[in-house]
Amino acid sequence: xxxxxxxxxxxxxxxxxxxxxxxxxxxxxxxxxxxxxxxxxxxxxxxxxxxxxxxxxxxxxxxxxxxxxxxxxxxxxxxxxxxxxxxxxxxxxxxxxxxxxxxxxxxxxxxxxxxxxxxxxxxxxxxxxxxxxxxxxxxxxxxxxxxxxxxxxxxxxxxxxxxxxxxxxxxxxxxxxxxxxxxxxxxxxxxxxxxxxxxxxxxxxxxxxxxxxxxxxxxxxxxxxxxxxxxxxxxxxxxxxxxxxxxxxxxxxxxxxxxxxxxxxxxxxxxxxxxxxxxxxxxxxxxxxxxxxxxxxxxxxxxxxxxxxxxxxxxxxxxxxxxxxxxxxxxxxxxxxxxxxxxxxxxxxxxxxxxxxxxxxxxxxxxx
Amino acid sequence: xxxxxxxxxxxxxxxxxxxxxxxxxxxxxxxxxxxxxxxxxxxxxxxxxxxxxxxxxxxxxxxxxxxxxxxxxxxxxxxxxxxxxxxxxxxxxxxxxxxxxxxxxxxxxxxxxxxxxxxxxxxxxxxxxxxxxxxxxxxxxxxxxxxxxxxxxxxxxxxxxxxxxxxxxxxxxxxxxxxxxxxxxxxxxxxxxxxxxxxxxxxxxxxxxxxxxxxxxxxxxxxxxxxxxxxxxxxxxxxxxxxxxxxxxxxxxxxxxxxxxxxxxxxxxxxxxxxxxxx
Numbered sequence: 001x002x003x004x005x006x007x008x009x010x011x012x013x014x015x016x017x018x019x020x021x022x023x024x025x026x027x028x029x030x031x032x033x034x035x036x037x038x039x040x041x042x043x044x045x046x047x048x049x050x051x052x053x054x055x056x057x058x059x060x061x062x063x064x065x066x067x068x069x070x071x072x073x074x075x076x077x078x079x080x081x082x083x084x085x086x087x088x089x090x091x092x093x094x095x096x097x098x099x100x101x102x103x104x105x106x107x108x109x110x111x112x113x114x115x116x117x118x119x120x121x122x123x124x125x126x127x128x129x130x131x132x133x134x135x136x137x138x139x140x141x142x143x144x145x146x147x148x149x150x151x152x153x154x155x156x157x158x159x160x161x162x163x164x165x166x167x168x169x170x171x172x173x174x175x176x177x178x179x180x181x182x183x184x185x186x187x188x189x190x191x192x193x194x195x196x197x198x199x200x201x202x203x204x205x206x207x208x209x210x211x212x213x214x215x216x217x218x219x220x221x222x223x224x225x226x227x228x229x230x231x232x233x234x235x236x237x238x239x240x241x242x243x244x245x246x247x248x249x250x251x252x253x254x255x256x257x258x259x260x261x262x263x264x265x266x267x268x269x270x271x272x273x274x275x276x277x278x279x280x281x282x283x284x285x286x287x288x289x290x291x292x293x294x295x296x297x298x299x300x301x302x303x304x305x306x307x308x309x310x311x312x313x314x315x316x317x318x319x320x321x322x323x324x325x326x327x328x329x330x331x332x333x334x335x336x337x338x339x340x341x342x343x344x345x346x347x348x349x350x351x352x353x354x355x356x357x358x359x360x361x362x363x364x365x366x367x368x
Numbered sequence: 369x370x371x372x373x374x375x376x377x378x379x380x381x382x383x384x385x386x387x388x389x390x391x392x393x394x395x396x397x398x399x400x401x402x403x404x405x406x407x408x409x410x411x412x413x414x415x416x417x418x419x420x421x422x423x424x425x426x427x428x429x430x431x432x433x434x435x436x437x438x439x440x441x442x443x444x445x446x447x448x449x450x451x452x453x454x455x456x457x458x459x460x461x462x463x464x465x466x467x468x469x470x471x472x473x474x475x476x477x478x479x480x481x482x483x484x485x486x487x488x489x490x491x492x493x494x495x496x497x498x499x500x501x502x503x504x505x506x507x508x509x510x511x512x513x514x515x516x517x518x519x520x521x522x523x524x525x526x527x528x529x530x531x532x533x534x535x536x537x538x539x540x541x542x543x544x545x546x547x548x549x550x551x552x553x554x555x556x557x558x559x560x561x562x563x564x565x566x567x568x569x570x571x572x573x574x575x576x577x578x579x580x581x582x583x584x585x586x587x588x589x590x591x592x593x594x595x596x597x598x599x600x601x602x603x604x605x606x607x608x609x610x611x612x613x614x615x616x617x618x619x620x621x622x623x624x625x626x627x628x629x630x631x632x633x634x635x636x637x638x639x640x641x642x643x644x645x646x647x
Binding site for chain 2: 051052053073074078079080082083084086088089090099100103104
């Protein structure tokens with residue numbers, strides 16, 4: 001079990017492309033950390049640098065308090081699970097799982113014991129004599145997990161392990177991985193572009209974009225207190241609604257929306273009086289009907305019935321659209337006019353002007 | 369209409385293929401059957417069934433006192449197996465370096481190998497002879513083996529490289545984390561996965577070496593080094609009036625090559641097409 005520390009890690013490719021900027025992450029022992037972001041954000045590169053598959057251009061990487069920048073991947077005591085499983089096609093499942101141990105010259109009976117234990121944990125005991133070709137995608141991914149487990153490494157690295165599976169299997173495997181983390185109590189670093197995986201699995205989530213860390217926090221804090229517009233929009237399904245509003249005293253108004261600010265919000269938005277900012281509110285913070293001080297009206301354009309909840313796509317004035325998440329119990333029809341109350345306390349306001357940091361990171365910061 | 373068109377195409381296809389098969393098989397069959405005839409029957413009735421049916425020709429060919437068949441067979445086998453082994457080992461290493469290791473000038477080196485494809489051995493024969501002479505390799509097994517390996521390498525490297533290129537990067541990364549060096553990755557993962565292409569180049573090299581006549585004729589002078597094709601020629605000139613005996617010798621000389629081909633034809637087709645078509 002081990003701590004992993006990334007200190008001012010940079011990756012610059014030989015063609016000059018700066019893929020990862022000054023990444024600092026402290027990963028505690030037994031912590032499950034998720035690196036999440038859109039494709040090309042540098043999350044996989046960061047993971048591959050931890051694995052030793054990519055060279056670190058500058059900065060320091062510590063695993064278990066030892067600087068490992070120049071340590072060969074095989075000596076870093078890590079195990080990695082790949083998106084396409086990367087099982088050796090000519091070996092049986094047993095041989096696949098045993099290979100890493102065999103290369104490390106672990107005694108045969110010890111290998112046998114560990115492989116059988118891992119197979120039991122993953123319920124793949126009956127597959128050990130088969131070849132990877134004969135397994136389904138989900139079974140292959142279990143084997144890939146098993147190959148990592150038998151090594152009993154300090155750190156587990158996952159590179160989008162569930163992306164090749166269908167939606168249902170992805171859900172099952174997600175639970176499986178969470179269970180595995182509980183059982184093994186190991187340090188895990190997990191890369192994904194799926195924010196649901198990030199929210200459900202992570203103790204700590206690192207949101208990345210354009211090679212910069214945007215925010216690093218617990219899932220609930222990321223969801224409740226995003227530091228900028230990107231993080232606010234990235235976390236959550238359906239995503240947060242953004243509308244341009246102008247601050248006028250204790251009211252934010254525009255795009256057919258009126259929000260009455262709380263005192264705390266007003267204090268922080270003082271400098272923006274008379275200016276346009278972006279108001280962000282989550283689909284579940286909109287409620288249908290009734291009178292309140294923060295409202296908007298619109299026409300229902302699309303109704304998505306999901307059973308436990310209903311998603312409404314509402315047009316405010318033909319141009320601006322917002323998404324509403326509500327519970328069943330009301331018969332929504334297309335083109336119905338509805339009044340929506342906005343939970344002002346849960347509203348965020350984002351600077352419409354981009355802030356350019358000295359490091360080169362650009363963001364629309366969250367004012368409140 | 370479409371069905372009819374398909375039928376016509378099919379029948380043309382079959383006619384052509386049958387014609388080709390007959391063209392290939394008929395001479396072999398004539399040699400095989402001819403070996404069981406006596407000279408008189410061979411002259412009078414080329415296509416007929418042997419009557420009387422004689423085993424003597426085959427027995428004579430295999431008789432150590434009457435022919436050097438087994439010595440030539442041994443020479444051919446030795447030259448062939450060494451050629452194949454060297455070719456497979458060298459092309460695996462070169463193919464690995466040229467497909468999976470990045471270094472400056474890689475493409476240039478590969479193209480340099482490819483130029484070898486444009487080079488018919490006959491053109492190089494004089495400088496080759498001079499070179500081998502200066503290396504004291506005339507009348508020596510290696511005088512045949514080394515040039516054979518060299519002339520086969522461009523094609524082998526091309527096939528092996530395109531096959532190796534298709535092996536996913538993740539496998540190499542996974543093997544690296546599992547603790548493999550590049551050499552171990554090549555030996556433990558890449559080569560076992562590349563059986564189809566390695567079998568293909570091995571078979572092509574086998575057949576090429578087995579049938580090679582010009583190069584051994586030029587390099588090998590002592591009869592003790594003669595390969596089977598040279599044995600055929602020398603036997604034929606020795607027994608120029610006994611054609612059934614010569615046919616028996618030819619038939620026996622063909623047998624090993626035919627056996628290799630039959631055993632490995634599945635792999636040959638697999639290996640030749642796998643490099644060309646993306647999966």
